[in-house]
Amino acid sequence: MHKQRVFSGVQPTGNLHLGNYLGAIKNFVDLQNKFECVYCIVDLHAITNRQEPEELKSNILETIASFIASGLDPKKNIIFNQASVSAHSELAWVFNCVARIGWMNRMTQFKEKAGANKENASVGLLVYPNLMAADILIYKATHVPVGADQKQHLELTRDIAKKFNNDFKCEDFFPIVEPLISNEIPRIMSLRDGKKKMSKSEESDQSRINLKDDKDLIDKKIKKATTDNLAIPSELSGLKNRNEATNLISIFASVNGLKVSDVLKQFGGKNFSTLKSKLSESIIERICPIGDEIKKLLKDKKYLNEILTHGSKRADLIAKDNLKKIYDIIGLSKFS
Ligand code: ATP
Numbered sequence: 001m002h003k004q005r006v007f008s009g010v011q012p013t014g015n016l017h018l019g020n021y022l023g024a025i026k027n028f029v030d031l032q033n034k035f036e037c038v039y040c041i042v043d044l045h046a047i048t049n050r051q052e053p054e055e056l057k058s059n060i061l062e063t064i065a066s067f068i069a070s071g072l073d074p075k076k077n078i079i080f081n082q083a084s085v086s087a088h089s090e091l092a093w094v095f096n097c098v099a100r101i102g103w104m105n106r107m108t109q110f111k112e113k114a115g116a117n118k119e120n121a122s123v124g125l126l127v128y129p130n131l132m133a134a135d136i137l138i139y140k141a142t143h144v145p146v147g148a149d150q151k152q153h154l155e156l157t158r159d160i161a162k163k164f165n166n167d168f169k170c171e172d173f174f175p176i177v178e179p180l181i182s183n184e185i186p187r188i189m190s191l192r193d194g195k196k197k198m199s200k201s202e203e204s205d206q207s208r209i210n211l212k213d214d215k216d217l218i219d220k221k222i223k224k225a226t227t228d229n230l231a232i233p234s235e236l237s238g239l240k241n242r243n244e245a246t247n248l249i250s251i252f253a254s255v256n257g258l259k260v261s262d263v264l265k266q267f268g269g270k271n272f273s274t275l276k277s278k279l280s281e282s283i284i285e286r287i288c289p290i291g292d293e294i295k296k297l298l299k300d301k302k303y304l305n306e307i308l309t310h311g312s313k314r315a316d317l318i319a320k321d322n323l324k325k326i327y328d329i330i331g332l333s334k335f336s
Pocket residue numbers: 009010011012013019020021022023024025145146147148149150186187188189197198199200201202
C-alpha cells in the first residue's frame with residue numbers, strides 16, 4: 001500500500017483564470033484537509049513555449065500569490081517551484097527512455113499547442129507528458145487533482161508507472177495514480193469559442209476571466225461572451241451541439257455549487273441576458289476577493305520567496321530520496 005499523497009501543478013504562464021480556479025485550485029484547497037499535498041509551480045513546463053525571462057520570474061510569484069489567495073496554507077502543504085528540485089528533470093529523462101514515441105504522438109495537448117507547424121514545436125512540448133509523469137511519480141503521489149483537459153496525460157502517467165514497474169520487475173514500486181477530476185467541473189471553455197478551452201496562453205484576453213480582473217471587466221467580458229440566439233432549454237438534451245450555451249451554464253453551475261440540471265430548471269425558457277447578469281454577479285462575488293488578495297500579496301515579495309524556499313527544501317528531501325531508489329533499481333549510481 002502506498003502512502004496517500006496528492007500532487008498537482010500549475011504553469012507560471014501568467015493570467016490565472018476561472019478555468020484554473022474551478023478546474024484545479026479550488027479542488028487543491030478542498031484536498032489540503034484530507035491528504036498530504038504537494039503543489040508545484042511547474043516552471044520547466046512553462047519553457048516548452050518561449051518565455052521572457054523577466055516575465056517568467058514575475059509569473060512564478062504571481063502563481064504562488066494566487067495559490068495563497070485562493071486559500072492554500074503554505075505550512076500545511078508543500079508549495080514550491082519545479083526548477084528548485086532537480087530530481088524532476090532527472091526522472092523525466094528516465095521516463096523519456098521508458099515511454100514510447102507512439103504514446104507521445106497521440107497526445108491531444110501537443111496537437112493543440114503545436115498547431116499547424118508541428119515540425120517547429122520544441123521537443124520539450126512533445127515530451128511534456130514525461131516530465132509531468134516525473135513530477136507526480138518522484139513523490140510517489142497517489143492522487144492528482146487536475147482539470148478535465150489533463151485526463152489524457154494522467155492516463156499516460158499510469159502507463160509509464162506500469163511499464164517501469166514491469167520492465168524493472170519492481171511490481172508496485174510506482175503507484176498507479178488516481179485522477180481527481182470532478183464530474184461537476186467540466187472543462188471551462190473560452191468565452192469567445194466554445195470549442196476551445198479557456199487558457200492562459202490564449203492571445204485574446206476577452207476569451208477568459210482572469211483572477212485579477214476587476215468587477216467592471218468581468219461584467220463586460222460576460223456581456224460580450226458568445227452565445228446563440230435560442231432561449232435557455234429546461235432539459236439537458238436542449239444543450240446538444242450548443243457549446244457556448246453549455247459553457248456559460250456550466251460555469252454558472254460550478255461557481256454556485258449547483259448541478260447543470262438545476263440551473264436549467266431555474267433558467268429554462270429565459271434568454272441568455274438574464275443568465276449573464278446573474279453569472280457576472282456570481283463570478284464577481286467569488287473571484288474579486290481572490291484578485292484583491294493576490295494584488296496585496298504581490299507587494300510582499302519577501303514573504304512569497306520565503307514560502308518557495310521553505311517548500312522547495314521540503315520537496316527536495318522527498319524527491320532526492322526517491323530518485324536514489326529509482327537509480328538503484330535501474331542500475332545507475334551517483335558518485336558525486
Ligand atoms: P497554458 O495555456 O499555459 O497551458 P492553462 O490555462 O492550460 O495554461 P495550466 O497551468 O496548464 O493552465 O493548468 C493548470 C491546471 O488548471 C491544470 O490542472 C488544468 O487541468 C487546469 N485547467 C486549465 N485550463 C482549464 C480549463 N479551461 N478548465 C478546467 N480546468 C483547467
